[in-house]
Amino acid sequence: MAVAGREIKLFNQRAVVKMHAFGLRLGVVRLLAIAAVAVALAGCRVLTTGLPGQGAPSPGRDAAIGPDTGDVTGPEAAPPTFDVGEPPGVDGAPIQVGCSDGTREGFRDVAHWLNIAGCAGAFDQPGVIGSPDLLPACELQAGDTSANPSGAGCSAADLCAQHWHLCRDGADVSQHSPTGGCESCVPAGEPRFFLVAAGASAMGICSPDPQAANDLHGCGGLGQPESDGCAPLVRRMGFADCLATHGVWSCGTASDSLREAAVVTKREITLGGVLCCRD
Numbered sequence: 001m002a003v004a005g006r007e008i009k010l011f012n013q014r015a016v017v018k019m020h021a022f023g024l025r026l027g028v029v030r031l032l033a034i035a036a037v038a039v040a041l042a043g044c045r046v047l048t049t050g051l052p053g054q055g056a057p058s059p060g061r062d063a064a065i066g067p068d069t070g071d072v073t074g075p076e077a078a079p080p081t082f083d084v085g086e087p088p089g090v091d092g093a094p095i096q097v098g099c100s101d102g103t104r105e106g107f108r109d110v111a112h113w114l115n116i117a118g119c120a121g122a123f124d125q126p127g128v129i130g131s132p133d134l135l136p137a138c139e140l141q142a143g144d145t146s147a148n149p150s151g152a153g154c155s156a157a158d159l160c161a162q163h164w165h166l167c168r169d170g171a172d173v174s175q176h177s178p179t180g181g182c183e184s185c186v187p188a189g190e191p192r193f194f195l196v197a198a199g200a201s202a203m204g205i206c207s208p209d210p211q212a213a214n215d216l217h218g219c220g221g222l223g224q225p226e227s228d229g230c231a232p233l234v235r236r237m238g239f240a241d242c243l244a245t246h247g248v249w250s251c252g253t254a255s256d257s258l259r260e261a262a263v264v265t266k267r268e269i270t271l272g273g274v275l276c277c278r279d
Contacts, residue, residue, distance in 0.1 A: 086192065086270060089120065089145065094161035098276045101143025101159075105273065106185045106194045106220065107177075115278040116167065116176040118185055118194040118219070119159040120144040121269055122151030126252075127262045128197045128274070129210050133157070134166050144269035151266065156197070160276035167275040169198040170206055170233045173219070176277040181232030182219030185275075192272035193222035193235055193249070199261030200236075205229030213262035216242075216251070220272055245271055 089103030090110055097104040098117030104110060106118010121143040128134055134157040141148045142158035151158070157166045167173050173196060174180045186192050199213035200206045204227040206217055216223070216237040217230050222245075223237035230236065239260055242251035248271045252263035266273065 086120075086190070094140075095163055098161050098164045098278065099143055099159060100140040100161045101146035103143065103145045105144070106192065106275070109184065112178060113184065114178075116173065117160075117164070117276045118192070118273065119276050120192070120273040121146070121159045122149065122266045122273075123154045123156045123158060124151050124265050124267070125153070125155040126265050127213075128156045128166065128195060128216075128264060129199060129213060129261055130157070130166075130197055131210060133168065134197050136160075144273075149269050156195070156264075156266075156274050159274045163279045164276045165279055167196045167277040169196055169208060170217070170230055172196065172277050173275060174232050177232075182234045185219035186221050189221060191220075191222045193220040193237060194218045194272050194275045195237075195264075196233065196275050197261075199259070200227070200230060202258055203229070204236075206233070213259040214238075216249075216260050216264055218275055222271055 086105070089099070089105040090097060090108045091103055092110060094100055094102045097110060099105075099119035099121075101119075101121065103120075104117045105120040107113035107116050108118075123142060125137050134155055136155060136158045138148065138152070138154040138158050140158050140160075140162060142151045142154040143149070148154065160166055167176065173182070177183070185194060193216070195216045195218035198206055198208065198217055200215055200217065201209075201212045202214055204214065206212075206229055217226065217233045218235055219233060220235050223235040223241045226233050226236045237249065237251070237260070239251045239254060239257040242249040242260065242264070248266065248268045250265045250267060251257075251260040256263050
């Protein structure tokens with residue numbers, strides 16, 4: 001009996017030792033599991049950098065889009081890819097060439113295009129839609145070869161000569177162009193755009209309605225292909241197209257993306273101007 005008692009006592013002691021060892025191993029496993037979770041959570045916090053509420057702008061916010069000032073910094077500050085080595089205009093009396101500064105840059109063959117002209121220059125008075133016609137604002141003292149090349153105080157109509165007017169729309173262009181449209185306004189590939197005094201509906205259909213001011217419309221080689229609803233005009237420019245000119249053409253802000261014709265200004269003499277039709 002004494003021997004049996006000693007064996008039972010020894011068995012119980014071994015069982016206690018094994019239980020302590022098992023508990024130790026379980027504690028180690030738990031510690032390792034907790035450490036692994038902590039590492040994973042630390043990694044997850046890195047992925048939240050820049051999300052809303054983490055001290056960085058929301059990726060969906062339009063924070064970078066403001067007025068089209070042309071004052072771009074960083075990698076996008078590079079000059080536009082347009083070749084602005086534009087050929088000079090054709091000289092002549094303003095009433096003959098159609099441009100107030102006496103040089104015509106679009107439809108340069110004056111002998112064949114007697115009644116329509118592309119006139120390059122700048123203007124700082126917003127919009128090109130008049131009622132019924134846009135009026136001059138600086139006594140026609142505008143144009144790329146004028147004494148006021150920046151177009152200070154001028155409307156788009158100041159680029160046209162006396163007895164000429166800013167072409168109203170595609171129908172006006174058709175009536176004044178011997179080909180009925182934009183053919184020969186600029187040589188192929190020349191990045192100039194000459195606009196008319198009209199916008200379009202939100203669906204892209206040109207209209208005489210002064211409330212329809214979507215996009216700029218005209219002739220030339222700059223911008224996007226025109227919609228069928230604006231024939232015979234062949235080019236149009238929206239907010240993004242204006243933005244791509246780095247401030248030469250300015251179409252307001254992104255909120256003006258359906259009313260560019262009501263807010264447009266042009267700050268430099270390159271990349272075109274307006275279409276002028278003889279009265």
